[in-house]
Amino acid sequence: MPLYLGPLGRLARLRAPRPDIRIEHPRQGGTHVALSGARTVDYLGSRGQFEFTWKWLSDSERDYLEALRDRHIRGPLRFVLPGWRRNRLSRSAASVGYGGRDSSGVALTAGTTAPSPAWPDPVPLAGAALAWSGWALGSGLRLDHAHPVPVLPGEAVTGSVWVRSPHAVAVQLAAEHYTAGGYTAATEAAPVTLTPEVWRRLAVTVPPTGGLWGVSLRITPTSTPAATSLLLAAAQVEPGDAATGWSLGGGAPVVMVDELPLTAARRGFTHPTLTLLEA
Incomplete structure (x- = not known):
């Protein structure tokens, strides 16, 4: 290889x-x-x-x-x-800050974070989720924004993350495009309304795109019935047009x-x- x-x-x-x-x-x-x-x-x-x-x-x-x-x-x-390692997010971003212990790969535009013992059952290697509260509609939690995940020429990549909330919050996952001009665009998945207290895996695929150097993930709440928190865990960016089983980060x-x-x-x-x- x-x-x-x-x-x-x-x-x-x-x-x-x-x-x-x-x-x-x-x-x-x-x-x-x-x-x-x-x-x-x-x-x-x-x-x-x-x-x-x-x-x-x-x-x-x-x-x-x-x-x-x-x-x-x-x-x-x-x-x-x-x-070698399929998940190209940094180790911090893939584990969503290890519940807040190392947030070098996590950046917020609003709100605060705290560790949570919750973890999605389908995902192996149970760790600590990150609880995001105090956010406003349209605010974002970004993963590896400072160091975008490399994308090779002609390559499709898929980003994913597990989310949960006690309320029926609508959330959207986007892959922000990094090019020679910096962040220039984004591929956005359709917003998903969460079932209360049920983990849901969000995914977005970026097709082969000329001039694309890298991507980072952005999670955005788009509607909410009440002030609430979001739990996030097990993020991934990988080559291919579909999300596969989660693995630890550090692949790039x-x-x-x-x-x-x-x-x-x-x-x-x-x-x-x-x-x-x-x-």
């Missing part, structure tokens, strides 16, 4: 790296030991480290990697490795080049090892 790597909108298609790709997510935070010997482990988050290796990489592909290393091609960079991380040691194999070819650090 090839590796797509580069700035949003200009991801280059590189030859498939060796299959033994090393991926780590070191925990950030200390470990504390009490006098009794009991341990407390701080978890402040984690960021990925990715190591790709090639054999007999051509000079042109090596030059591209060196241009990224030397910041001749400026970041931020993204990579997509088809077949924002990264930086850390190291690029090279072995000159013979004229015209090198054996490089590329280390990327998640921003």
Whole structure:
């Protein structure tokens, strides 16, 4: 499977790296030991480290990697490795802020959020939902607005999210289009009126669109019978024209080049090892 790597909108298609790709997510935070010997482990988050290796990489592909290393091609960079992680939302956005613990992938135009123990039964890996209250009609909750999900040329993508409310709220899911001119348009699904206290999965598909660099999701309440809250969980943006089973996010991380040691194999070819650090 090839590796797509580069700035949003200009991801280059590189030859498939060796299959033994090393991926780590070191925990950030200390470990504390009490006098009794009991341990407390701080978890402040984690960021990925990715190591790709090639054999007999051509000079042109090596030059591209060196241009990224030397910041001749400026970041931020993204990579997509088809077949690795289907959900291209960030880990924060896919888990809708982990119930508020890490809201780096969540942005509001109105209201406040809080964690909720609720979780849709059809979705595996039960976590914490995000309760959104204090919103106004037409306001939005955006996922990965600051770092849109990469869309490859000629590719259709589908966004989805699970929602629930104690009242019959009408909500709409949209995929906002990011192009060379910034956010320029959106693909909007028809508003859906929720059945009280029943989880509903919303979905929207963006067909292949010329000039489309990326998308982010927007959830918008369009009508409500009373002041209420919305629960949100298990968001996803994936390639294809239909929503499939939810999985954890992180399939297109924002990264930086850390190291690029090279072995000159013979004229015209090198054996490089590329280390990327998640921003």
